[in-house]
Amino acid sequence: MRTIDLFKKKKVLSLEIFPPNSAGNIDKIYDVITDLEVLEPDFISVTYGAGGSENSKSTLEIASTVKNRYQIESIAHLPCANLSKSDVLYILEQMKQLNIENILALRGDLKPDSKSAKDFQHASDLISFIKDNEDFNIIGACYPQGHPESVNIIEDIQNLKKKVDAGTNQLISQLFFENSSFYTFIERTQIVGIDVPIQAGIMPVINKKQINHIVSLCGVSIPDKLRKLIEKYEHNPVAMRDAGIAYAIDQIVDLITQGVDGIHLYTMNNIYIAQRICEAIASLIIV
Numbered sequence: 001m002r003t004i005d006l007f008k009k010k011k012v013l014s015l016e017i018f019p020p021n022s023a024g025n026i027d028k029i030y031d032v033i034t035d036l037e038v039l040e041p042d043f044i045s046v047t048y049g050a051g052g053s054e055n056s057k058s059t060l061e062i063a064s065t066v067k068n069r070y071q072i073e074s075i076a077h078l079p080c081a082n083l084s085k086s087d088v089l090y091i092l093e094q095m096k097q098l099n100i101e102n103i104l105a106l107r108g109d110l111k112p113d114s115k116s117a118k119d120f121q122h123a124s125d126l127i128s129f130i131k132d133n134e135d136f137n138i139i140g141a142c143y144p145q146g147h148p149e150s151v152n153i154i155e156d157i158q159n160l161k162k163k164v165d166a167g168t169n170q171l172i173s174q175l176f177f178e179n180s181s182f183y184t185f186i187e188r189t190q191i192v193g194i195d196v197p198i199q200a201g202i203m204p205v206i207n208k209k210q211i212n213h214i215v216s217l218c219g220v221s222i223p224d225k226l227r228k229l230i231e232k233y234e235h236n237p238v239a240m241r242d243a244g245i246a247y248a249i250d251q252i253v254d255l256i257t258q259g260v261d262g263i264h265l266y267t268m269n270n271i272y273i274a275q276r277i278c279e280a281i282a283s284l285i286i287v
Helices: 003-008 023-037 056-068 085-097 123-133 153-166 179-191 208-218 224-233 237-257 271-285
Strands: 012-017 043-046 073-079 102-106 137-142 170-175 198-202 262-266
Touching: 003 012, 003 073, 003 137, 003 170, 012 023, 012 271, 023 056, 023 271, 043 056, 056 073, 056 085, 073 085, 085 123, 102 123, 123 137, 123 153, 137 153, 153 179, 170 208, 170 262, 179 198, 179 237, 198 237, 208 224, 224 237, 237 262, 237 271, 262 271
Parallel strands: 012 043, 012 262, 043 073, 073 102, 102 137, 137 170, 170 198, 198 262
Antiparallel strands: none
């Protein structure tokens, strides 16, 4: 099933997981999926692994298992910066054989210690290439506060429009901690004529180290409300976890009330947190 079709029926709730660092630990992710299965997500997306490491074999194996064993629709991430066209064609053929229909097309992280394949400078190049060669449902990433490498938000929205025009069917946002930034972003997408479904990406904050890492990678701003929460509970792990869950739930309730197309929860493979959040919003997501 193409995940774009889900938006015709309901507000979409999806979860994101990442493969283990070692291929020898891959069975551990299936324990995570088994526990997430009871939450009845509309789909599960599978990244290229922690830190953006290239691990297409694990990604495709997990995405295929999610769909074919657990009967949950899956999305496989495909970062292209360090891939050649022949690499991508090979991966697309593998996806077809594994019954994977949905791709999150990304540029991905450039490796400073390796030579980029240079066939794909931007995610829009990958999207056009897939559209020209195969028939997949393509998902794109978007950044409510702007991509960290963009000159300004106007340029970033223009680049997003290029991705949509190239053939992106739906969008999933980078995480954010202030809903007003997401609403402003949605208004900007509407102005330039972007009319595909956009899911709001939510990541619960569970410790100060995590938030500092996120800010360094994504340049996401931290509102005063969240900053004070972190300062108050940073030395109490249980209280910090519960406060972070509550903050994420508050964000989601507001987003659903305001008519968001769907919620994409970055689970960090943490079953407890995913369960707490999904249970809290279960009655809201189906309305």
